[in-house]
Amino acid sequence: MKSRSLALVTLFFALFLFVLVKPAKADHGSSLIFAAHNDKILFDLSPAPRAVNGVSYVPVRSFSKHFGFQVDWIAATGEIRLTKGAQVITLNTKTKQFIQGNSSVPFSYININNSLLVPYRQISEAFGYNVSFSYKGPIARVSDANAKLTLDQLYETNKTQIEAYRKAHTPPPPKPPAPSPARRAFLTFDDGPNKHTAGILDYLKANNLKATFFVLKPNADNNPVLIKRMFNDGHTIACHGVTHDKSKFYSSPSAAVGEMKSCFDSVKKITGGAASNVIRTPYGSKPYMTDSYRTAMNQAGYKMWDWNVDSLDWSYNSATKTSAYTNEQINAVIKSGAAPLVLLHDRIDTVAILKSIVPNLKSKGYTSLPITSSIQPYNFWNKYVLK
Ligand SMILES: [Zn+2]
Structure with missing residues (x-):
């Protein structure tokens, strides 16, 4: 009778721990359990008891x-020898044998920061305790005739403390690796708004993108709402x-300035007073912006920018063709290790083009940022590997 009930307890225990530990294994490999002795949960055990691979x-x-065992x-x-009165059990950490009297069975242990954790059931049963478990908690309890509470009552009585303890002993979830910062690209739009x-x-x-709009004065004057929105x-x-007319703009350095x-x-x-000092000269700075023009612009405090990707959107007049051509160049610029600086215009097909080139940039880890005066100007007279 005794051996049958022990077998049943063991079977129950094995099934229980299988259910208990299986999900935990997936994330931590071990899960917190609460060891109880009769009507008391042993919150002061350190390190905290835990279940690993079906063993608590x-x-x-x-x-x-x-428990008043001598260690x-x-x-x-x-060997670790546990003694209580006439009872002696020996745990051999080298041979991994659990020795009691003449019997010797395998045992496993875990080592946490030089503290040895040993199988709860084996030890408790060896000293003649009953072992029972509750999903709530979960609580693993050793008891004798002095136990008054049911397992449920034990849990309900200690619920708040159990949850507080669990919270305090649960490592914070590993932080997801920080996403690598997006590399910058520069989308630029000329001739608007x-x-x-x-x-x-x-x-x-x-799409949470920032861009640079190289506007013409008459268009700005005619579209103040759009300027404000930008x-x-x-x-x-x-x-x-102002004029976008080569013969006027490039008629003299002072005309250009x-x-x-x-x-x-x-x-x-x-x-209301806000403006950048970033400029792009009509048709690009080469060949017109010769030395004297550039000097005049510098002296006026302007930062001159060209591009390294020309969409030729005005020439293709087709979103499909422009997109394919632009993406090809974007890919080449990225391959060369530089940041794409893309020339586009405010055109009827621009959004359609963006819908093709922005996903391409995003897929390669690039996001569009605005050109600011703190970035070294990239122009045809000052080519460098823009990052
Ligand atoms: Zn233009």
Whole structure:
């Protein structure tokens, strides 16, 4: 009868721990259990008891202290001897044998920061205790005739403390690896703003992208709402001049500077004083922006930018063709180790082009940021590996 009930307890125990430990194994490999002695949960055991691979373990020293077992460590043989009255059990950590009288069975232990945790059931049963378990907690309890509470009552009585203990002994979930910071690309839009600009702004906002708009003074004057929106959305409002006419803009250094100044004056008037000092000259800075022009621009405090990816959107007049061509160049620039600096215009097909090139940039870890005056200007006279 006795051996049958022991067998049943063992079977129950094995099934229980299988259920208990299986899910925990997936994340931590061990799970917290609460060891109880009669009507008391042993919160002071250290390290905390835990279940690993279907076996629940308790720290041999603090557990033995609680139960009044004498613990002797025999270094020569690697044995731990637990004694209580006439009862002696020996745990051999070298041969991994659990020895009681003439019987010797395998046992396993775990070592946490030089504290030995030993199988709870084996030890308790060896000293004649009953072992029972509750899913609630979970609680592993050794008991004798002095136990008054049911397992449920034991749990309910200690519920708050159990949950507080679990919280205190649960390591914080591992932090997900920090995403590598997005590398920057620069989307730039020339010649606006115009009736196509709002759609571009919508797209940029929806995709959390910042860009640079190289605006023309007359278009800014005609579209103050769009200029304000660019400003409020955090884009850089840069200037592209007034006339967009080679013969006028490049007629003299002072004419070129004057157009930029006039453009920025308009922008400032609309934004209430805010403007960048970033410029792009019509048709790009080569060959027109010769030494004397560049000197004049520098002296006026302007930072001149060209591009390293020309979409040729005005020439293709087809979103599909422009997108394919632009992505090809973007890929080449990225391959060379530089940040794509993309020239686009505020056109009817611009959003369609963005819908192709932005996912391409994103897939390679790039996001569009605005050009600011703190970035070294990249232009055809000052080519470097823009990062
Ligand atoms: Zn232009």
